[in-house]
Amino acid sequence: MSIKLNKRTAPVSNRIIGKAVLFAALTVMPIVNAPAAANELSHSTAQRVQSAHAHSLxxxxxxxIELLESISTSRDYDKAFVARMLGVFYWQNDQIEAAIAQLRFAVESGNLDEEQTVDTTKMLADLYLSNVQFEEALGFYLRLVNSGHANEMTWLRITQSYYQLAKWPDVLSSVKQYRTLEPTLDVAMLSMRLGAEFQLKKWSSASKTLGQLIELEPDNARWWQQLVSIEIRRERSNSALNVLTLSRLQGIPLSQHEVRLLAQLYATQGIPLKSAQTLALLDDAKTDMNTIVRQAQLWQQAKQWKTAVEYWQLAATRNAKYHWNVAQLFLSQRDYDSALIALEQIPEKQLSSIMMFAKVQSAYRTQQLKLALTYAKRARTFESTAESEHWVAYLSKQVELREQL
Structure with missing residues (x-):
């Protein structure tokens, strides 16, 4: 499990303004009939502006647009005002570059009044953001901050810009600023904070952020998956196990990889029974050799002897060496008949002295003395020891005594 970041499709795009919002920003303009002050339109410009506004409605x-483009004036305020209005109309007409140029001229002219400058700066920054020009957008959002006109939406978009520029420490700083105005973070803000925390390897903080995201979207499998990933990175296997268990209770479907991970975590925590039961949920639980062997081991650790034998026998059908595991389990249960059957299925070339002595013991315990003697002599060829000599001598005498009866 790993957290994947896609800056172009991260929570930025779904919060960037639409045309209706930008158009609404163009509030009722101070159109007057005659020039009375520096921040009032001249009579001729006002008439054309009114007419253009009527056309737009x-x-x-x-x-x-054509009407505004035809305006020729030497008055600085008229030029700035017309540029501002043209910028909005260009943008509504999908002439993005032209809209940016006009709005930027209006802002940087310094000829609009304070309220108009603030509104136009917001429009320009939003337009840059929607046009994925994040550095430029950021510059104008920060102007609003420096002039004391930033609200929570401004900080949201500053955060979005930093996120897209992969400026992770700045993302965290801007989230903090946003919270001074809006203490409750939504999924978009939490997602960006999570991305920054992940990139900066702030695992403890990321874990807390994911907890908040899960509270808001408990059915979102991605948050659960990422929290498990982070808890494993923090080497908190018990916590990772709890998260996966809770996600299952929440009804989050687990991928095959996650099922294996859950089984591994159960085993790490010393719960072999749950680990084996979890592995049994895999699609290849009874076809993949490694998975079969692992289940057999876990069932055996859980002291579920019957089920463990079944899995060892299944493994043995694919690789004869696992008949030894079957035999060992039967021997531990003093089921010597079954142990001998399993031992006799081990290929000759795979036999060892230990296996041969197991065959000796099994044959002896089932009163097959001649067979036990045969196995004892064979074991002696593997390794001549005091034990092997003892078994040969003892069994030879027992066979002789039985034949005399």
């Missing part, structure tokens, strides 16, 4: 953007 009728959906006649081309005519509105």
């Amino acid at each position: 009728e959906g006649e953007l081309t005519q509105a």
